[in-house]
Amino acid sequence: MTSVLYDAQGPRAKRRNVLYTVLFVLGAAAVVWWVYDGLASKHQLDWIKWKPFLTSSQPWDTYIWPGLQNTLKAAFFALIIALPLGALFGIGRLSDHRWMRAPSGVVVEFFRAIPVLILMLIANQAYFEYTDLAPDTRLLYAVITGLVLYNASVLAEIVRAGILTLPSGQTDAAKAIGMRKGQTMVFVLLPQAVTAMLPAIVSQIVVIVKDTALGGAVLSFPELLASVRPMAANYGANTIACFTIIAVLYMALNFALTSFASWLERRLRRAKKSTGAVVGTGPGGDLETIGAPSLNIDDGRAT
């Protein structure tokens, strides 16, 4: 990356950079040593604490795989329920009829403003009071419900932004050949918007996977994160080792998804066939649209 911020470097700048690099390395080395010393003095780096994960399959079979399966199960169901629901509300917000636009908008903004954790707690208690689900199923349902309510409203915004990226000529042309509004949406707008939306949807899957961890921490849903406590208790208080393994797993999973999303984004922006507009999730998991002709995904947005 040749940055806009600095020129090609001459001999003095290069010497200075070497100096900064050395200082940075020294600082980093000091931090690493401090961390290492802290870990070693509490016996967290002893081989015995890490051995179970590296030499036997027992922790994987007993704790990690079942946890990972539950994580993926919750994320998968949340996604496949939230996606059509989000599409429905996203299209609803673009409707010509006020009686459809207004409630869709209220629902979407409402569930976007409330933390997922709170939605999960409410869902869990509601299932507990009003249904007679078995505790295991109830927790899974509660986690999925919380995730669906929040992510459907975010996906609704993604769908809306995706449709809004299309030039208005598309709708005009469809009208000109006598298509009805429903036909325009289904045959002209949606298929084109899907390509623009794909990267944002993939990034949203990362958010869903990360949020399943709330189910483990707050509702004791037996997912990946929840396997830390029993694991650490079983293998002699190797909390640090357990957290490291779990964090690496989440990271690998999500990093694959993030990389896929940004590859898709680059790929779609290059593609000549599409409009060139891509909806990406910006920092904080919110929407930003890249390279679109005229976009106003900010309007009418409460949060």
Added chain:
Amino acid sequence: MFDFLDGYDLLGAFWVTVQLTVYSALGSLIWGTLLAGMKVSPVPLMRGFATGYVNVVRNIPLTVIILFASLGLFSTLGVKLGADGFTGINFRLAVLALSSYTAAFVCEALRSGINTVPVGQAEAARALGLSFTQVLRLIILPQAFRSVVNPLSNVLIALTKNTTVASAIGVAEASYLMKKMIENEAQLLLISAVFAFGFIVLTLPTGLILGWVSKKVAVKR
């Protein structure tokens, strides 16, 4: 109708949420700006560090980071951040965890803001003989900040909602109180409504005010 609120410190719980949000916002703004500075700096090692940090932190669930702060840092390693008492320690650890997580998003927002500043400005600044730090501090960052008010307000709103995760390590903020209340009182609908309303009151004005500010301060190009 609202007599189920008796005996619960609702305002106190939301006050803890606000405190968590404000301290973490400040922490993540400082750390995130430093990271963004490193990410565009001429020193390759710093760039690598910032990129690595953002990629790692963004892909780990906040819940894992917060639980690690309590179970790993405090229970196992004895890190107390200079506080004593369970409440104080966990509050500070939650701020640390939230700040380090949110900083990654602040860094990304700022970097996208830096990209909006025209190349010519930096070139002109360099032609005047300003150094990298001067270009960044005097020319680029002030404009970048003004163009990222909106993304940053989204990060702030996400942070406000994320503070609820601190209840996982026993910080007595709003969702912690809510969990206690729906277990003890048979008023699920009303309690949910009260807390939902509380969060809407916290996040809605943030979005509206900062949205207005962002229109006000945006550099017109």
